[in-house]
Amino acid sequence: MADNNRTDGQIERRQFLKRTLGAVGVASLPLPISQALAASNGSGNLAPNVPKWTLTQGEPILSPPYGHPSRFEDGVVRTPTDLTPTKTSSWSFTPLQDMNGTITPNGLVFERHHGGVPDIDPDQHQLMLHGMVEKPIIFDMAEIKRFPQVSMKRFLECSGNTLTEWKQPTGKTVQDTHGLLSCCEWTGVRLSTLLRAAGVRDKAKWILAEGADAAAMTRSIPMEKALDDALVVYAQNGEALRPEQGYPLRLILPGFEGNTQIKWLRRLEVSDAPYMTREETSKYTDLMPDGSARQFTYVMEAKSVITFPSGGHTLPEKGFYEIRGLAWSGRGKVTRVDVSVDGGRNWTQAKLEGPVEPKALTAFRLPWRWKGGSALLQSRAIDETGYVQPTLQALIDVRGLNSVYHLNAIQTWEVSSDGGVSNVHV
């Protein structure tokens, strides 16, 4: 905290706050409130001059007509991976350490492309629905938008999220370790509605989804998912999809790994068997210890991560902090998040921000008083199926170390005695 101008009066105020706040109380805080909020003692001069910003007219409206963040937030941007030889088959991370709440603004949604971002004219874009259907149909964008519409807030996570963390703590920040994660309100039409329009034949069990990008990205989707909560969307967070999110049309498969949620969606082919595309044979499978590979591991299991304090943050002084993070599950709603400050020996249930929606990022928060020593911060999510987010060792015991995807283990951040926060394994 800024402690310039701190005087005896300031110290007196701090003592006062300890007494007064203890009397007033804040029901939700399990810590003694005198300790908890006394950290927020204020600082500076109690009769501040009129700020310089009040002395001159500000910028006019519409500068620009489509707004941008403040120049003081220029550091809050997506960052690239250093693991890919090209920038077209590559990925970039969402800056979770600088964010608050559960919506990811469209400009910060993580990227994962296999052939770069196409620049598609929506007036020329079409979606073909064919294969084992009574009548194949080609839709243009105007037709897609005439179908009954739904909106859903759902998370999007790359199956490779956290992949650097299997053997040793590698990422410096939560952006590095967990930034292939975003959450938007998606709007479009249910895939089941389009399928009914075409008339799916009885023996149809799978659907191939293909993108209009240079990779012609293709994945096989189970019919059960298509008829459940799959969406064909054209809007995210109120406006049109962003180019890097599949403009003008993408598949959203809530809770499934990101690569299956085909962007720039141009083709859906109905079949009675999966298509065994490159992305579900040589890629996006999980090699087990016995040498067999798990295939079609679509669902992103329950996971959580503390975003504050997290790697790269510094706690300026002992005292009250709120531990904050995000939890999610591809199986449905998060029902509980526990937090530990001692590396998993003791756990306290955190507060979830409602309304909790299924397959959406859920904010959790827990008041904490940092006593100044070393602390090992962890969170674990539990979902409505009863699944408990595992420790890294428990995950490795089952999965071994041959695979790269679907690392949903508990993350540990160490607060050292100087207040620095870093990524560790325990």
Added chain:
Amino acid sequence: MADNNRTDGQIERRQFLKRTLGAVGVASLPLPISQALAASNGSGNLAPNVPKWTLTQGEPILSPPYGHPSRFEDGVVRTPTDLTPTKTSSWSFTPLQDMNGTITPNGLVFERHHGGVPDIDPDQHQLMLHGMVEKPIIFDMAEIKRFPQVSMKRFLECSGNTLTEWKQPTGKTVQDTHGLLSCCEWTGVRLSTLLRAAGVRDKAKWILAEGADAAAMTRSIPMEKALDDALVVYAQNGEALRPEQGYPLRLILPGFEGNTQIKWLRRLEVSDAPYMTREETSKYTDLMPDGSARQFTYVMEAKSVITFPSGGHTLPEKGFYEIRGLAWSGRGKVTRVDVSVDGGRNWTQAKLEGPVEPKALTAFRLPWRWKGGSALLQSRAIDETGYVQPTLQALIDVRGLNSVYHLNAIQTWEVSSDGGVSNVHV
């Protein structure tokens, strides 16, 4: 709809869809499905060539690191009013006619400034809390962020929204008529938490909120609201507040008129009486027919508007459309929205998208088959207090025509026989 390449086969498919879809059914559609979905008959060639976008590598990741909409969406921007002599005390409108869902992306949130947008360095920004408190406090931004945090999705509406529509239909589009309306997930600290830290004295009943802009915008806030759901926020839709939304700190008073939700918040002074600032005496009052003025008319009453089809849209052909719109109430949750296609003679209950949150935009949708003649589209919202959005005439009967703010009457869009949609009074 695009009807190039339409052949006899296309017509045959349309007939087929009428039969097949009638058999399959879509439970939520009250219209005969054969009529409803037959409009979505598809068009174009059933074996499309590989699109040109697939033939070349796309753009790399991080171009730019903070993303922008597609160039094909360049027309989806805020637009200015033509009613103000300056661009610093002025406003701009959100393009609701081109949007879907309930979140307003930060780049499209409407603007209303009284002295322009200040360019505030958050490291220099402070919030002073003083007056009838046990101990005055000055907070810097780091201190504010250490307090327990909450996130809420809430609408924001200027009390002047729709002000051009009292005497005659003036706005061409829903952006013109209702675009001083947005909805974000706001994150910050409850004002009540800060007030407890300072210790509010027993007789305190009001709080003056002051902005750090060139207008030093000031409003008096009732203590009851401050202790209920008022927030002091630093984030919107996951990232820092935008400059034009009060960066780095603003007041959010859910359901209150926008001007009370002081941006660039720098001072909160607790008192036993309202302050009678310019913005609550000469401005932001409602002159009644008898010459008296209503003052402190904070709450934005229940309101709704159809966003599709709305002014400026054109329906390309007879057939199925989904009527879509937004409803909201400053008193709590929207519980019902009714839609009329005959100027208010008959009403049908629309479907609300859940989870419905209090004081948040709520999407409503109703399937409709346009038969090709003239239609008068209206929506009316009903909130959890039982309040029913009034007709314009009912509102004028009570309020007269002396005032400008708080026009929450039912909006009418006329679909003419050529498919054009325009703003009318009935």
